[in-house]
Amino acid sequence: MSYKTVMMRPQDTVATALEQIPAGVKLTVQCQDHTFDVELKDEIQFGHKFAVTPIKQGEDILKYGEVIGVSTGEIAVGEHVHVHNLEGKRGRGDRVVKST
DSSP: OOEEEEOOOOSSSSSSSSBBBOTTTTEEEEEEEEEEEEESSSOOOOTOEEESBBBOTTTTEEEEEEEEEEEEEEEEETTTEEETTEEEESHHHHHHHOOO
16 A cells, blocks of 8 residues: 655655554655655654654754754654654743743
């Protein structure tokens, strides 16, 4: 079975699921002239991201050619990328920044 995903820029470190995809599925993600072979380690819900390259702790995470956050730990190819392993770099609204 083929599953739909989207990845806009070859330098992106994640792709986005356009439908629910079960864990264990092997995908080929095509982006321009780059191909990424991925075996999903987690179930990926519609609209959620998964790693297409290994991401080291503290490394920027790229989606649509933009930095969307930084990795809070090692992320393997095929792992779900979400709030449990990504810290946003932009204002999230759930933290109050205290001025001194």
